[in-house]
Amino acid sequence: MTRTMRAALLRGFDQPLTVEEVELLDLAPTRVLVRTKATPFCSTDVASFHGRLGKVPPTILGHASAGEVVEVGSMVRGIEVGQRVVVPGTPECGNCFYCGIGRPDQCGELFDIGGVYPDVARTADGLVVNAAGCVGGYAEIMNISQHQLLPVDTDLPWEVLSLLGCGITTGVGAVLNVARVRPEEVVAVVGAGHLGLWAVQAARLAGALEVIVVEPDEERRRVAQSMGATRVVGPEDALEAVRAVTQGRGADKVIEAAGPPAAQRLALEISRRAGTVVLSGLKDAAVEVALPQVPFAVQSRQVLSTQNGNVRMRRDLPAYIRLLERGALDPKPIVTATYPLDDINTALQRSERLEDLSGVFVF
Incomplete structure (x- = not known):
């Protein structure tokens, strides 16, 4: 597959995000490349834009998403190319203290790294780019830990699936x-x-x-x-x-x-x-x-x-999908706009002005 992609970069606080072509870094053995299909713009990224949540530029914001697996690392098991996956805001490594006590919403793979998010790409001018929240969903391709994606078997639209990573679960x-x-x-x-x-x-x-x-x-x-x-x-x-x-x-x-x-x-x-x-x-x-x-x-x-509704994604995600499929949960009034990635700053401004409930980038 191609080793470049387009991504919306936060290069500096209170500066417009820039959509640029970046080079993907090599895929680690325990990680997965996911072609992004939809990512909601979260209001917390307005705070990140203003430098209030500790993000370190250059970074790709967007901490929940949905997409299709395009490449898997050599040590990844149970994830296959072509699968539809939800990328939630929180991993479930199954090995840390918090996963061990039944609280994967506080998984150490995210919260014990001190905000030092994984590097996933390099800019044309040589800067290494990290993926905020270990996701980096405002990009055509995401580099994700095998513990932070869940295959799903449903015909729900991509923009609805993407909401399952943060908004619905929380x-x-x-x-x-x-x-x-x-x-x-x-x-x-x-x-x-x-x-x-x-x-x-x-x-x-x-x-x-x-x-x-x-x-x-x-x-x-x-x-x-x-x-x-x-x-x-x-x-x-x-x-x-x-x-x-x-x-x-x-x-x-x-x-x-x-x-x-x-x-x-x-x-x-x-x-x-x-x-x-x-x-x-x-x-x-x-x-x-x-x-x-x-x-x-x-x-x-x-x-x-x-944090993320204290969900256990492997337990709760199938139940929430069934509620959406039955119409018991209704996303229509909440998805107030869809955007191409190039409109990242429009989505940010509309979120800050409370003009969108959930604006979703559709790739």
Whole structure:
């Protein structure tokens, strides 16, 4: 196969990404080349663009994707050329401490490398390029660890499959795996971006009595209501709205899917005593969150965080695919645009202006 590809490079923070032809580095024995078919633009890459998440240029952003295997390393087993694969945001090596205790969402193959991501290509001017998140999905070809791709047997469109690497797993997993929403519970979702909207759908599937969405953007509130939210309010009305349907207690389960510290504090404040708060948003690695001590420390809330919905991809991915195939999870309102790779900066700008929920690059 060709040893060159086109990729969108982050060469410097707050500088437009450049789409360039780069030379692929040699394939290591335990890695796989995947021809990219679709990669969603994630809002966290807006933060990466501004230098807030510790990425080191030149890098290829895009931390979840879907594609077709085109080459496998000599030591790779169970992966074959021609297979359709989902490339999730987190590997499952099966060997590290966290995989050993049943928490592959914290797999050491990603989180113990200190942000030093694998080098995958070289630019025409001789710079070595790394793959952010060990994926580098904003490129025609990805160089992926054998532990970070999962073959799938489904006819779902590529752009939908690509959402299974991050958005669906995080939003649905936050509800089902972390909050463990039960029938008749009152659920509040703070933030109606793509993660929040997947959480809304999952809460309805779990049988929630009420799903209250807290979102400042009017258009996103409208989408949330169309997808099953029973009430949609702005942040200033959140506490009153939740108390109105819980006899003044607060929500049983709160899913935070926004990112700003104020949203995470609000998630705590609208939960009830002995309720559960799940935090999943991230805007800046350097930011600290201040929480009021009484509800945080002495009112028996469970305040949990989640990475990729605490999913076990080999267990959860087939179930989520079945939900998509049956129409129980609906991606149509969430995929608001598709783009060629050359429109990388347009997708970034539209994400930052909240004009897209999920913009997806289709190759």
